[in-house]
């Protein structure tokens with residue numbers, strides 16, 4: 506049985522369609538509701554076109570609209586949990602590339618049925634979580650990973666992962682499979698329990714805006730390349746860190762377009778991980794391929 510997009514969005518929202526439509530009017534987003542928009546610029550690595558046949562990366566500077574968020578449907582959720590998310594729109598002159606990423610490298614489900622079960626059970630509190638730990642190895646592996654992921658005191662201090670795989674046109678030959686990884690320029694910096702205890706419940710928004718008013722937050726964007734034995738279509742499987750990485754370019758979040766309409770209205774739209782320029786295509790991962798439709802369905806429900 507394949508879950509419908511509507512059922513998946515119901516499960517994410519924790520409410521059936523009609524209730525979820527009403528709930529949606531009270532929050533800007535239906536998931537990752539605690540978040541904000543800002544802006545910057547992407548500078549492609551000029552050498553990348555020696556390897557990848559992707560015209561998009563020949564533009565020297567590409568405007569970015571960014572949204573940083575926490576998971577979940579509560580717009581007031583505490584920043585002291587470990588999950589951090591970064592969504593980007595790279596708006597080029599003729600094409601656009603979007604990313605919807607997480608600081609967790611591993612996903613909790615490899616198919617839509619398990620995604621539905623996970624979303625339904627986590628909303629049942631500790632009993633539901635325990636059920637997942639006892640019955641769903643992928644969910645258990647995800648919880649184990651999260652338990653070891655310390656919270657950060659800045660959105661700038663995290664590594665972000667695209668999680669799903671994409672196919673990249675190489676200059677000589679067949680497309681190659683890879684995954685997006687954003688490496689923070691200053692490395693991953695985790696907070697101590699003491700540091701975190703001194704913070705109010707919500708501090709991440711203010712911290713990033715203050716930070717970038719003097720120093721941009723920057724990441725190197727890599728594509729981690731799959732080898733023959735790697736499972737490309739299953740986001741619950743992390744590839745070995747020894748896999749080669751190609752430097753795609755630099756993400757610079759500096760707030761330079763924060764007054765532009767696209768930034769001011771970014772919460773009203775969606776980020777779509779399948780918005781890709783020519784030369785990049787989705788893998789066959791069923792999770793990836795459900796995402797655009799789910800985000801569009803969610804967008805319709807919150808209007």
Ligand code: HEM
Pocket residue numbers: 513514517534535536537540572573574590591592605606607612617620666667668669740774775776791792793795796799800803804807
């Ligand atoms: C079948 C798989 C998935 C489904 C059904 C799903 C569903 C959703 C829904 C309904 C929303 C709210 C959209 C809105 O109202 O604008 C959302 C947002 C989001 N999802 Fe997913 N999701 C899936 C997979 C993933 C994965 C693999 C990741 C992490 C890499 C992820 C990260 C996010 C983020 C960061 C947002 C917030 C986007 C923003 O900042 O506007 N999702 N998702």
